[in-house]
Amino acid sequence: xxxxxxxxxxxxxxxxxxxxxxxxxxxxxxxxxxxxxxxxxxxxxxxxxxxxxxxxxxxxxxxxxxxxxxxxxxxxxxxxxxxxxxxxxxxxxxxxxxxxxxxxxxxxxxxxxxxxxxxxxxxxxxxxxxxxxxxxxxxxxxxxxxxxxxxxxxxxxxxxxxxxxxxxxxxxxxxxxxxxxxxxxxxxxxxxxxxxxxxxxxxxxxxxxxxxxxxxxxxxxxxxxxxxxxxxxxxxxxxxxxxxxxxxxxxxxxxxxxxxxxxxxxxxxxxxxxxxxxxxxxxxxxxxxxxxxxxxxxxxxxxxxxxxxxx
Amino acid sequence: xxxxxxxxxxxxxxxxxxxxxxxxxxxxxxxxxxxxxxxxxxxxxxxxxxxxxxxxxxxxxxxxxxxxxxxxxxxxxxxxxxxxxxxxxxxxxxxxxxxxxxxxxxxxxxxxxxxxxxxxxxxxxxxxxxxxxxxxxxxxxxxxxxxxxxxxxxxxxxxxxxxxxxxxxxxxxxxxxxxxxxxxxxxxxxxxxxxxxxxxxxxxxxxxxxxxxxxxxxxxxxxxxxxxxxxxxxxxxxxxxxxxxxxxxxxxxxxxxxxxxxxxxxxxxxxxxxxxxxxxxxxxxxxxxxxxxxxxxxxxxxxxxxxxxxxxxxxxxxxxxxxxxxxxxxxxxxxxxxxxxxxxxxxxxxxxxxxxxxxxxxxxxxxxxxxxxxxxxxxxxxxxxxxxxxxxxxxxxxxxxxxxxxxxxxxxxxxxxxxxxxxxxxxxxxxxxxxxxxxxxxxxxxxxxxxxxxxxxxxxxxxxxxxxxxxxxxxxxxxxxxxxxxxxxxxxxxxxxxxxxxxxxxxxxxxxxxxxxxxxxxxxxxxxxxxxxxxxxxxxxxxxxxxxxxxxxxxxxxxxxxxxxxxxxxxxxxxxxxxxxxxxxxxxxxxxxxxxxxxxxxxxxxxxxxxx
Numbered sequence: 034x035x036x037x038x039x040x041x042x043x044x045x046x047x048x049x050x051x052x053x054x055x056x057x058x059x060x061x062x063x064x065x066x067x068x069x070x071x072x073x074x075x076x077x078x079x080x081x082x083x084x085x086x087x088x089x090x091x092x093x094x095x096x097x098x099x100x101x102x103x104x105x106x107x108x109x110x111x112x113x114x115x116x117x118x119x120x121x122x123x124x125x126x127x128x129x130x131x132x133x134x135x136x137x138x139x140x141x142x143x144x145x146x147x148x149x150x151x152x153x154x155x156x157x158x159x160x161x162x163x164x165x166x167x168x169x170x171x172x173x174x175x176x177x178x179x180x181x182x183x184x185x186x187x188x189x190x191x192x193x194x195x196x197x198x199x200x201x202x203x204x205x206x207x208x209x210x211x212x213x214x215x216x217x218x219x220x221x222x223x224x225x226x227x228x229x230x231x232x233x234x235x236x237x238x239x240x241x242x243x244x245x246x247x248x249x250x251x252x253x254x255x256x257x258x259x260x261x262x263x264x265x266x267x268x269x270x271x272x273x274x275x276x277x278x279x280x281x282x283x284x285x286x287x288x289x290x291x292x293x294x295x296x297x298x299x300x301x302x303x304x305x306x307x308x309x310x311x312x313x314x315x316x317x318x319x320x321x322x323x324x325x326x327x328x329x330x331x332x333x334x335x336x337x338x339x340x341x342x343x344x
Numbered sequence: 345x346x347x348x349x350x351x352x353x354x355x356x357x358x359x360x361x362x363x364x365x366x367x368x369x370x371x372x373x374x375x376x377x378x379x380x381x382x383x384x385x386x387x388x389x390x391x392x393x394x395x396x397x398x399x400x401x402x403x404x405x406x407x408x409x410x411x412x413x414x415x416x417x418x419x420x421x422x423x424x425x426x427x428x429x430x431x432x433x434x435x436x437x438x439x440x441x442x443x444x445x446x447x448x449x450x451x452x453x454x455x456x457x458x459x460x461x462x463x464x465x466x467x468x469x470x471x472x473x474x475x476x477x478x479x480x481x482x483x484x485x486x487x488x489x490x491x492x493x494x495x496x497x498x499x500x501x502x503x504x505x506x507x508x509x510x511x512x513x514x515x516x517x518x519x520x521x522x523x524x525x526x527x528x529x530x531x532x533x534x535x536x537x538x539x540x541x542x543x544x545x546x547x548x549x550x551x552x553x554x555x556x557x558x559x560x561x562x563x564x565x566x567x568x569x570x571x572x573x574x575x576x577x578x579x580x581x582x583x584x585x586x587x588x589x590x591x592x593x594x595x596x597x598x599x600x601x602x603x604x605x606x607x608x609x610x611x612x613x614x615x616x617x618x619x620x621x622x623x624x625x626x627x628x629x630x631x632x633x634x635x636x637x638x639x640x641x642x643x644x645x646x647x648x649x650x651x652x653x654x655x656x657x658x659x660x661x662x663x664x665x666x667x668x669x670x671x672x673x674x675x676x677x678x679x680x681x682x683x684x685x686x687x688x689x690x691x692x693x694x695x696x697x698x699x700x701x702x703x704x705x706x707x708x709x710x711x712x713x714x715x716x717x718x719x720x721x722x723x724x725x726x727x728x729x730x731x732x733x734x735x736x737x738x739x740x741x742x743x744x745x746x747x748x749x750x751x752x753x754x755x756x757x758x759x760x761x762x763x764x765x766x767x768x769x770x771x772x773x774x775x776x777x778x779x780x781x782x783x784x785x786x787x788x789x790x791x792x793x794x795x796x797x798x799x800x801x802x803x804x805x806x807x808x809x810x811x812x813x814x815x816x817x818x819x820x821x822x823x824x825x826x827x828x829x830x831x832x833x834x835x836x837x838x839x840x841x842x843x844x845x846x847x848x849x850x851x852x853x854x855x856x857x858x859x860x861x862x863x864x865x866x867x868x869x870x871x872x873x874x875x876x877x878x879x880x881x882x883x884x885x886x887x888x889x890x891x892x893x894x895x896x897x898x899x900x901x902x903x904x905x906x907x908x909x910x911x912x913x914x915x916x917x918x919x920x921x922x923x924x925x926x927x928x929x930x931x932x933x934x935x936x937x938x939x940x941x942x943x944x945x946x947x948x949x950x951x952x953x954x955x956x
Contacts, residue, residue: 085785153782154782155781156780157779158779160777170909173909174905174906174908175905177905181901181902181904181905182901185897185898186898222914223913229905229906230902230921233899234899236902237895237899240891240895240898273861277857277858280807280854280861281855281857283803283807283854284804284854285850285851287795287797288800288847290799291795293792295789296792296793296847300847
């Protein structure tokens with residue numbers, strides 16, 4: 034059985050402009066959302082306290098909010114977490130000394146909510162300093178990944194490939210972030226991990242296509258221009274692209290379905306990242322390579338020298 | 345063609361066998377147990393006798409133990425179920441610690457891996473589960489290094505004042521100013537003299553003499569090396585103290601680790617009472633030195649209930665009663681260090697104490713007046729005083745360097761030094777991060793993670809076999825081998841498995857199949873070009889290799905970045921992700937190739953490759 038086996042190369046590059054226009058619009062929209070709405074950062078980055086409780090009865094969020102507000106915790110956010118009986122309570126950072134005790138305070142206060150009892154399932158407290166460090170470390174990690182991948186690809190291929198690949202994949206990252214900003218999904222440390230994993234993963238896609246491009250450049254003596262080579266490389270790897278991504282997506286979607294609330298946004302970030310990863314690797318990075326004007330000489334040079342030496 | 349040499353097949357089989365052995369302990373679950381450890385680290389503890397003492401009592405109460413495990417300084421008793429375990433814990437607790445204020449032993453609930461003996465003998469252990477999977481408390485404590493530094497500088501300033509007095513150098517004031525100590529002198533010559541004396545006596549200081557109008561200033565600061573030592577010392581001392589205190593909580597497997605230069609991670613699996621944990625972690629113990637009342641008959645009187653006025657009846661660590669005067673000679677603040685060592689003359693094990701200058705002065709006076717008498721060093725915690733040691737004063741002790749020796753083993757010397765140091769926290773700590781996970785959430789997290797992984801795996805397996813047939817089946821076997829090797833590696837390294845770690849496992853499997861898809865697609869492509877089946881298989885594996893390597897390296901770069909810059913959940917994810925990439929390289933290429941070789945390799949004519 035074969036799902037995808039075109040007889041002729043598909044002229045992707047002819048429509049490159051269109052594809053990139055679509056990309057650009059999504060990208061601009063993502064940037065706008067990020068700029069206007071911003072990310073809904075989790076307490077891991079902002080500092081604060083989070084308490085997850087399970088109520089023995091279905092409880093009105095208002096009742097819980099009232100109890101907390103009466104005790105002066107007006108800024109507490111209360112929301113359902115997965116089911117009507119699971120609640121998540123977030124408190125902003127309250128100033129030194131007080132914050133470390135906030136978790137216990139919430140526990141005591143909750144016992145005043147009438148008609149139900151609560152089981153505390155999780156308490157997280159992050160000091161503001163730690164939050165700041167986590168944010169800085171996150172940016173450092175992103176920089177490290179970007180630099181590492183560019184360096185590796187520049188070494189293995191050519192700088193124009195490296196730059197194209199990283200632009201295409203950073204564009205995915207921005208789109209994931211844009212989606213998180215647009216829907217105000219919570220951006221936590223595990224989402225950041227997902228984002229960076231996606232970055233590594235969708236570079237794979239680009240690498241597979243570039244590998245083919247290099248191979249075709251080396252093999253074919255017949256004059257094929259760069260767009261034709263790119264078209265050919267994308268077409269022959271198409272089947273692999275679909276199957277691999279379907280597999281990874283199957284995994285990620287099962288995490289989304291079975292992994293529970295804790296992994297929800299993590300899986301969501303991966304899903305968006307993988308879907309856009311396919312798109313950007315094929316349409317954006319390949320097109321960028323073309324526009325950067327890569328020729329066969331850029332890639333085949335070292336081999337040629339060898340041949341001359343033999344002759 | 346398409347045959348691996350024998351050694352290669354054997355090597356792959358060997359790796360898979362190792363993987364199977366080390367992954368196996370994860371299948372056996374856990375057995376409820378009660379863990380008993382001595383209340384004070386290093387106190388005499390005879391697990392065998394204790395077991396013999398407890399067994400009849402437990403059996404009589406209908407709580408038959410399933411087995412005793414003896415380890416250095418710990419006794420573990422296994423039980424059939426958690427209910428028996430909890431009842432047995434209460435029984436043992438009341439048996440060993442009739443007085444809860446003076447516990448003889450720490451009794452804690454524990455879960456022991458149900459790994460069969462033959463596996464444990466090979467060193468095979470199940471994966472180490474993180475707190476989000478087993479429930480418990482996680483604290484990140486930050487040591488107040490500024491506090492430690494100022495405290496030390498204040499002490500040094502006081503030392504310098506007495507040094508100037510002793511050397512009869514006139515100064516116009518020695519004060520600490522931020523991270524500096526400023527000493528003022530009337531003229532250059534005096535300042536220079538002071539500089540020489542200080543440089544000789546206090547090598548930890550960097551000194552500068554500057555003239556300023558009428559007076560000459562001598563500015564002293566800690567040398568970078570001394571400051572570094574001080575920071576490390578403060579952190580180490582805090583960790584030691586935390587160890588002692590956490591023992592008291594009765595936690596089976598606490599984790600106390602340094603993180604970065606000034607932070608300490610404390611993880612207490614199974615602990616739910618956060619308030620109590622915080623109370624114990626933040627508690628300060630104090631150290632006091634007092635004189636012992638050795639008046640003949642006084643101790644007997646006190647034991648009979650008539651305690652002489654001005655004294656207090658206390659107990660030594662070995663339980664021997666001792667009568668101690670209420671007047672405090674010195675407190676722990678005057679003690680700057682306590683180290684185990686040996687007596688310079690007799691070679692006996694000893695504890696070396698260092699006092700600051702004020703402490704040294706008091707100590708000299710007290711020892712001069714009390715030669716031949718005993719002096720007790722007390723650790724006071726929760727209002728309970730305990731005599732750590734009560735040595736005899738042999739001579740007048742000057743210079744603030746005290747040695748306690750005689751009738752102690754090397755181990756005892758180490759414990760005493762540790763307790764003395766633990767008596768005062770080097771620097772205050774505060775909690776900067778806290779996570780509590782309830783046990784039910786932990787269990788749910790494991791279930792969810794395992795379900796997600798298995799369902800995802802099943803989906804991929806069905807698809808691969810349907811799409812690539814026999815070769816697809818081999819890819820699935822390779823993927824299963826990858827999962828097994830990954831679990832084995834995590835078990836061997838005892839890396840902490842967290843929920844994000846399980847997610848990484850699932851994700852890595854989803855990504856690992858890429859290598860096989862690349863290979864299989866390549867084989868199909870070659871076949872389509874009309875290459876013979878044998879050639880197609882060989883070419884498929886060879887050509888796909890470069891691509892697999894490139895794509896794995898880029899994924900690994902992202903993984904390593906997460907490992908280096910990540911913390912907490914991110915790190916848990918990254919460890920599994922990176923290891924998974926490495927194992928996938930092995931299994932996707934070598935294991936699947938071995939299977940393909942067994943089927944097609946070496947045959948003269950292969951008419952058809954079962955690849956769909």
